[in-house]
Each structure stands twice: as C-alpha cells, then as structure tokens.
Amino acid sequence: MLEELIVAGFGGQGVLSMGMTLAxxxxxxxxxxxxxxxxxxxMRGGxxxxxxxxxxxxxxxPILSCFDTAIVLNQPSMDKFATRVKPGGLLLYESGTILRPSDRKDIAIVGIPATAEALKMKNARIMNMIILGAYLHLKPVVSLDSILEALKKVLPEKYHHLLPINEMALEKGEQLIHELEEPVMLVC
Amino acid sequence: MTETKLMKGNEALAEAAILAGCDAYFGYPITPQSEVLEYLAREMPVRGGVVLQAESEVASINMVYGAAGAGFRAMTSSSSPGISLMQECISYMAGAELPCLVVNVNRAGPGLGTIQPGQGDYFQSVKGGGHGDYKLIVLAPSSVQEMADHVFLGFDLADKYRNPVLLLSDGAIGQMMEKVQFHAYQPPRVDKSSWATIGKPKTRSRNYITSLFIQPEQMEQHNQKLEAKFRLMRENEVRFEEMNTTDAEYLFVAYGLSARICQKAMDISRAKGIKVGLLRPITLFPYPSKRLAELAPQLKLVLSVELNSGQMVEDVRLAVNGKVPVEFYGRMGGMMPTPESIAEHLETLIKYHHDN
Structure with a gap:
C-alpha cells in the first residue's frame, strides 16, 4: 500500500492537522x-x-510533484493541485468554498459541502474532519479506529472533550458520500 | 521495545539533545529552526539543564564557548544567516579545542534569503566559514531519525576530538514529521580536568583556554597539532550510505533532503532500465572521497544533486579526479527539484555524453 496525498487550503481550515491526523x-x-x-x-492566513x-x-x-489524492479546501488550491493528481486518482474538495472545480475526466472529482454541514453541527472547525471522513470512506487507507486513536494525540488533552464531535464529523463525511447523486468510481 | 514517536525533525533533535546529556543550550529564534529553542525552553528546565535565549546569535555561540570551556556539554542551533554570525567564535572554538554541537537548519540564501529549505551553506560548513586553518566534523541527516541520532553522535565526536561538530540539516528535514525512536544512551564520562576551567586544585598548574599563540613557532606547532586531529578524523570518521551501487553505471551523489529525493529519482530511472545508484555522504567533512574514487572505474557518469548552485560537486570532482565525468543538477531559492526532473536530467546527460 502506498498513498501519496496532498491536503491544501487556507491557513486555519485544519489543513495541516488533517494530514497530521492521518500520519x-x-x-x-x-x-x-x-x-x-x-x-x-x-501559516498566518495565506x-x-x-x-x-x-x-x-x-x-x-517526502517531496512529490504528483499525488494519488488531492484534498483541496479553497479555489487557489484547486487551481494549483487539480493538475497534479495522477490519472485515476481522487480529487476531493469542499463544494461550498470552491465554485470552479477541475473539469478533468481522467480522475474522480468529488465535492462535499463540509462547511455547511459543520455549521449545522454548530462547530465550523470540524469541517476538516467531515472531509477526512469522506476521504476515508472513499479510500480506507487507515481504519476509523486508528483515526480516533490518532486524534487523542493530535488534540491537546484540554480539547479531549471535543473527541465525540470529531467522531460525529467523521461519520457525517461518510454519510455525505452515501448521499451523492452519482456513485464515485475510483480506478486506484 | 523502544517507543515509536511521530515528531518534527527539529523536535526530535531537541529531545535527543536532552537525552544526550546536553547541559546547556544557548540560542536565538530564527525560522525554520525555532522549534528547537521552543522545545528545549519547555522541557529542559523540568528535566535538568540550562536554556537561555541570548540577545543574538553572536552572544549564543560565545556562551557556548564559555560553557564548553567550563567542561559542559553545550550546544546552539540556528539557521543560515544566524550561523554566518557565529563563524568568528566557531573558529575560536576550533582554535581553543573546545567541544560543542552547532546545528544549522539550512535555509536558502544569500543574505536573509528565504525561510524555505536550501543547501547553500555547504561551502561555509566544510571549507571553513570562519578564518584560519580549521575543520569541523559535519554531519548531514536525511531523516527525522537521523536528526536525533546525529545529536548523540555529534556530542560524542566533539568530545572525542575536542572540536566543534556541525549538524547541517535543512528546513524541510527540520519541519517534516516522521517516525523516530530514541535508543538507550548513557553520556560517556569524559575526563576534562586536564584542560577545562573547572577550578584549580593545588596539585596542578592553571588550565588556560585560548586560541592566541603570539609566537609563530608556537602557533605553527599548535596548527600541526590541529592538523593531526583533522587527519585522524579523515581516517576514522568517514560515514556514508550506498544504494544500488553494485551494478551501477551511473551514480547520484546527494546528501540530506536531496538524497531522499534522489532515492525516488533512482527508482524512476531503474524502472526504465537505467542502472543508477546513490551515494549519500553522511559526513560532509570528512568526505567519502576514497569510496567515490573506488567506484569511479565502473561508472560512466556521476550526477551531484544539491539545493544550491553547485558546491559539493567540486568535492565529487576532486574525489574522482577526472576518471569519470561529473555533472551537477540543482534548484535554488527554496525551490525543490522533483524526483521526475532529476531522473529526466540524468537521461538528458546520458544521451549528451553518449553522443559526444
């Protein structure tokens, strides 16, 4: 198993912590x-x-030019990294923020309204975990149990009361994939 | 079993410093190595040891001089512009034969440059960034694990030779996270009483630490003593890693982050049937010149890959001494060569040398 992934977006969207949780x-x-x-x-807003x-x-x-998966959370990242997904790869994006997704036909492109769903759950900061849940449902590179274990390490102890809402967010991401109108066809 | 941790290179280095029995750390913040000072400022006061944020890099390294002179395990860390500021005192420490660990998390220059990774400090590190005839043992980690391992090794070598050791990393290795394990380590008991300024008992004369020898005869004698040490380093401390060299017709030479990128380039080229290997110097001084010379007869081309305008390539050329063509490929300014671009460049060069 080899998964080469890039997560990109604005500072503050939880881009780095999403990758770190996976790691x-x-x-x-x-x-x-x-x-x-x-x-x-x-890191300061860009x-x-x-x-x-x-x-x-x-x-x-540790430095790559093309990826099996790109998770993009803003338009500049979509514009920059959509072309760097390997043919047959996955491009997952936040559909409330990104209005012009790539029109590539040789990769799977999946948009998830994670920001809106996070607001419904009354915590904008779990947007990244909704995306992560969606990603892991499409590509189970690690188990959900391992992610929950990882969150205990990524989140400082004083935030451990937020573990349940993070778990709910991961499940919400999975559910959003089920609710897609067209099933996602992944080649690799 | 030893616990596996996930850490940034800079954090692993800082943790290793504590485990290696570092008594005193003096530093001044600069990206991309500020995590070292942050980590030690948090951990060392609790676990024993002095951490002091000095008013400048010049002050930091002079405090290291003082602590090392008093017989303590001392270190500092900085990034390129800060390391430039330290060069005077590093020369003094080599002259005064003081052991210490200096860490440079290289960023791209010259001048303030950028905070992105670079390897432009190769010449400064191995050719003597300060004045006078001296050498530093230069260790070049290429993973988070080596960021930790080289701290233990660096302190031990510094004590062994009574000479500063430079750990030359870069912004990427410092900032990235990988798995790391810390193995059991007991700092060796080094008897420094014959030279360190630790208080004078009545039974011996005063220990005197200096790099000043006004009489030319004395100075040359001191120079010869230092040269003998540098010769011993060349004989005993060369370290390198080889991959796929047994059948190699072509060879990448790269250290640190570049060596990691070259590994992937090697896989790409090998998949196309190009027999390329990799030699990764782990010590940049002493340099694995002898091994390169041994490999030269079987090679058609050597490609030095660096994050600079071509510095180590000169040492590769010296080592093979004209027996095989040596070419250079690199990016500057914090830009990264991709594995694909390195493999492609190798192919272009192979074709060029074949046609000419």
Missing part, C-alpha cells in the same frame, strides 16, 4: 509515514498545504 493513524497501524508541511508566512505519505515500505522522497 498518526498510519503510525498507529505500524505503517511508514511522512508529513511535510508548507511552512512560513502562509494558503497552506501538507504532503502526507502512508506506505507499507520505507518512504524515499
């Missing part, structure tokens, strides 16, 4: 992992991204 979950399952953030001024690799084998380059 921790990979570690929980004894897999090889690498998490490479973009860092610097973009665009942020992180490359997360989960693999059964030792990971060579």
């Amino acid at each position: 921790y979950a990979g570690m929980v399952e004894g897999k090889e992992i690498s998490w490479m953030p973009s860092y610097g001024p973009e 665009t942020a991204n992180c490359i997360t690799i989960i693999s059964d084998n030792k990971i060579s380059s």
